[in-house]
Amino acid sequence: MLCHSRFVQSRFKLSRLKQFSLKQCLRLLALLLCGFAGALPAADDHAVILLYHHVSASTPPSTSVTPDQFRQHLDYLHSNGYQVLALDDLLDRLMAGKTVPENSVVITFDDAYESIYSQAAPLLEELGWPYTVFLASEPLDNKTRGYLSWQQARELRGRGASFAPHSVTHAYLARRQKEESEAAWQRRISWEIDENRARLKAELGAAGNSFAYPFGEYNAAMKALLQARKLYGLAQQSGAVGHHTDPRQIPRFPMATGYADMERFKVAINSRPLPVLEETLAAPGAASSGSVLTLRLAAGDYREQGLGCFTAAGEPLQLVAQAALTYQLQLPPSQPGRNKINCTAPALSGRSEFFWHSYLWLDY
Numbered sequence: 001m002l003c004h005s006r007f008v009q010s011r012f013k014l015s016r017l018k019q020f021s022l023k024q025c026l027r028l029l030a031l032l033l034c035g036f037a038g039a040l041p042a043a044d045d046h047a048v049i050l051l052y053h054h055v056s057a058s059t060p061p062s063t064s065v066t067p068d069q070f071r072q073h074l075d076y077l078h079s080n081g082y083q084v085l086a087l088d089d090l091l092d093r094l095m096a097g098k099t100v101p102e103n104s105v106v107i108t109f110d111d112a113y114e115s116i117y118s119q120a121a122p123l124l125e126e127l128g129w130p131y132t133v134f135l136a137s138e139p140l141d142n143k144t145r146g147y148l149s150w151q152q153a154r155e156l157r158g159r160g161a162s163f164a165p166h167s168v169t170h171a172y173l174a175r176r177q178k179e180e181s182e183a184a185w186q187r188r189i190s191w192e193i194d195e196n197r198a199r200l201k202a203e204l205g206a207a208g209n210s211f212a213y214p215f216g217e218y219n220a221a222m223k224a225l226l227q228a229r230k231l232y233g234l235a236q237q238s239g240a241v242g243h244h245t246d247p248r249q250i251p252r253f254p255m256a257t258g259y260a261d262m263e264r265f266k267v268a269i270n271s272r273p274l275p276v277l278e279e280t281l282a283a284p285g286a287a288s289s290g291s292v293l294t295l296r297l298a299a300g301d302y303r304e305q306g307l308g309c310f311t312a313a314g315e316p317l318q319l320v321a322q323a324a325l326t327y328q329l330q331l332p333p334s335q336p337g338r339n340k341i342n343c344t345a346p347a348l349s350g351r352s353e354f355f356w357h358s359y360l361w362l363d364y
Contacts, residue, residue, distance in 0.1 A: 042101070042102040043099035043100065043101065043102065044099060044100055044101065044102045044103070044104065045094070045099060045100075045242055045243055046094070046100075046104075046240050046241060046242035046243075046272050046273050047085070047090055047094065047100055047104035047105060047106060047240065047241055047242075048104075048105050048106070048240045048241070048253060048268060048269050048270075048271060049087070049090075049105075049106040049108060049234070049240075049241060049250065049251070049252040049253070050073075050105060050106065050107050050108065050252065050253055050255055050268070050269070051108050051109075051110060051236060051252035051253060051254045051255060052065060052070070052107070052108070052109045052110075052120070052255050053109065053110050053111055053113060053256065054113050054115050055067055055070045055113075055115045055116065055119040055120045056113075056115040056119065059113070059115070059146075061256065061257035061258065062256055062257070062258075063111075063256055064256055064257055065255050065256060065257065065260045066257075067119045069255075069260050069261075070119070070120060070123065071123055072262060072265075073255070073260075073265055074123055074124070074127060074129075076262065076265065076266070076269075077105060077269070078127055080103075081103060082103045082104070082105050082269065083100075083101040083102070083103055083104045083105065084104075084105050084106070084107060084127070084129040084130065084131075085100065085101070085104050085105070085106055085130065086106070086130040086132070086162065087106050087108060087130075087132040087162065087164070087208070087210060088132075088162070088208055088209045088210060088232075090104060090106050090241075091209070091210065091232050091241070091247070091250070092209075094241060094242060094243060094245070095232075095243075095245075095247050097243055103269075105269055106131075106132070107124070107129065107130075107131040107132075108131065108132045108133070108134065108212070108234070108252060109131065109132070109133045109134065110133075110134045110166060110212055110236075111134070111135075111136060111139075111147070111166065111170065112133050112134070112135040112136070112139070112140065112147055112148045112153065112163075112166075113146060113147060113148070114146055114147060114148055114152075116133060116148065116156070117148055117152045117155075117156060121156055121159065121161065124160075125159055125160065128160075130160060130161075130162065131160075131161055131162070132161070132162045132163070132164055132208070132210070133148075133153070133156070133161055133162070133163050133164070134163075134164050134165070134166035134210075134211075134212035134234070135148075135153065135163050135164070135165070135166055135196075135200065136166045136167050136168065136169065136170035136196065136214070137165075137168050137195070137196050137199035137200065138168050138169050138170070139170070140153070140203075141199070150203045150204075153203065153204060154203070154204060157204050157205075157206075162206075162208055163200055163204050163206070163207070163208065164200070164207065164208035164209075164210045164211065164212065165193065165196040165197045165200055165207055165208070165210075165211050165212075166196065166211070166212045166214060167192040167193065167196050167214050168191070168192050168195050168196045168199070169192065170214045171192070171214065172214065172215060172217060173189050173192055173213070173214055173217065173222065174213070174217040174218055174219045174222055174362055175217075175362075175364055185221075186221070186225070189221075189222060189225060190225060193211060193225060193226070193229065193231075194229075209230070209231060209232055210231060210232040210233075210234055210250075211226055211231045211232070211233055211234065212233075212234040212236075213233060213234065213235055213236070215236070215338070216235050216236025216237060216338070216360070217338055217360075217362055218233060218235060218248075218249070218360075219362065223246075223248035223249065226248050227247075227248055232247050232248070232250055233247070233248035233249060233250060234250045234252060235249055235250060235251055235252065235360065236252060236254055237251050237252075237340055237358035237360050238251060238253050238254070238268070238271075238342060238356060238358050239251030239253070239271065239273060239274070239342075239356040239357055239358045240271045240272050240273040240356060241273060242272070242273035242275065243275075244273065244275040244276060244277060244298060245273055251273075251356075251358055253268040253269075253271070255268075267352075267354070270352065270353045270354075271353065271354055271355070271356045272301075272302075272347065272353055272354070272355045272356065273355065273356065273357070274297065274300075274302065274343060274344070274345060274355040274356055274357035275297055275298035275299075275300045275355075276295055276296070276297055276298075276357050277296045277297060277298050278294075278295075278296040279293060279294065279295050279296075279359060280293070280294045281293055281294075282294065282328075290330060290331065291330070291331045291361075292328055292329070292330055292331075293328065293329055293330075293331055293341075293359060294322065294326065294327070294328050295326070295327050295328075295329075295343065295357070296325065296326045297325040297326070297327075298325070299325065300355065301347055301348045301349060302345040302346065302347055302348060302355040303345055303346050303347070303348055304325070304345065306345050306346045307319065307327070307343065307344075307345040308343065308344060308345070309329050309341050309342065309343040309344075310341060310342050310343075310344075311332045311341055312339070312340055312341070312342075315332070317329045317330070317332065317341065318330070329341075331361070334361070334363035335363065336363060336364070337362065337363065337364070338360065338362060339360065339361050339362070339363055340358055340359060340360040340361070341358070341359050342356065342357070342358050343356070343357045343358075343359070344356050344357075
C-alpha cells in the first residue's frame with residue numbers, strides 16, 4: 001500500500017473522524033501509521049565511542065587535538081547526519097540487545113582537563129550534543145592547574161555534560177605496587193573506584209554507570225570488581241561497540257595528534273564491531289610473548305577471507321583457522337607495559353567500512 005501522508009494531512013481532520021465508518025477509520029489509521037513508519041530513522045546494532053583528552057594546541061600532542069581539529073570532527077558529524085547519544089543510554093540499549101539509531105556516536109573525555117570547559121563545551125553546546133567526562137577526583141580536590149574545578153564541573157553538568165568515575169589518583173591501577181599482596185591490591189583498587197564515585201556524587205549529585213580505566217589498562221580482576229558494582233568498563237583501544245561487546249571491555253577510538261586527521265576520523269566513526277564471542281589464551285598462561293590467542297567469532301556482514309590481525313606497528317600476524325569462524329594466532333613480542341593487537345575485516349556491503357576488534361595485554 002502506498003502511503004499518501006500528504007493526502008491524509010490535507011483531507012482529513014480529527015474532528016471529522018466521527019463521519020466515517022469503522023472500516024474507513026481503520027484504513028485512515030493504517031495510512032497514518034504507514035506515514036509515520038516511513039519517517040522513522042533507520043536502526044542499527046552498533047555505535048562508535050570517541051575518546052578525547054585535551055582540546056588545545058599547547059598541550060602534549062599524544063593526548064591532544066587542536067580546537068580546529070575538534071571543530072572539524074563535530075562539523076563532519078553534523079553535516080553527515082550522525083546521531084550523538086548519551087553514553088549510559090547507548091550502553092544500556094546495546095547491552096540489552098536493543099537497537100540504536102543508525103550512525104550513532106558517543107563523545108567522551110578522560111581526565112577532566114580545563115580545555116573541556118574553555119574549548120570543547122561551547123562547541124558541543126551549540127549543537128545540543130551530550131558528552132561524558134571521566135573524572136579523577138584527586139586533581140580537582142587538590143585544585144591542580146590545568147584541570148577543571150569542581151565549580152566548573154557543576155556548571156558543565158548544568159549545561160548538559162555527564163560525569164563518570166576515572167579513579168581517585170589516576171594511578172596505574174592494574175599494576176601491583178612493590179610487595180603488595182593480592183588482598184591489599186583488591187582493597188586499594190576498590191577504594192579508588194568507590195571513593196571516586198562518592199566524590200562525584202557529593203560534588204555533582206551523580207556518578208553514572210561507567211568507569212574508565214586509567215591509561216586504558218585493566219585485567220581480569222579489575223573487570224570483576226566493576227562487574228560486582230554493575231559498572232561498565234571503558235577502555236582505550238580502537239573498535240566499535242555492539243551486542244557482543246564485553247561490557248567491562250568497551251573500546252573507544254582515541255583521538256590525538258597523529259591519529260586525529262579527517263581520514264583516520266572517518267575510518268573510526270564508520271567502523272563496526274567484529275563480533276568476538278570468545279577470546280581465550282593457551283600456554284604459556286598469562287598473556288605474554290608467544291601466548292596463543294584463540295578468537296571465536298559470530299557470523300556477520302564481514303568478509304571472512306579478508307580477516308587479518310596486526311601488531312600495534314601494523315605488522316601482519318599469522319592467523320590459523322581451527323574451525324568455522326574460529327582462529328588462533330601467536331601474540332607478538334611484548335614491550336614493557338601496555339601491548340595490543342588489532343584484528344579487522346572489511347564489510348560485505350562494499351562500503352569503506354571495517355569490522356574491528358582490539359586485544360590488549362599488560363607486561364610488567
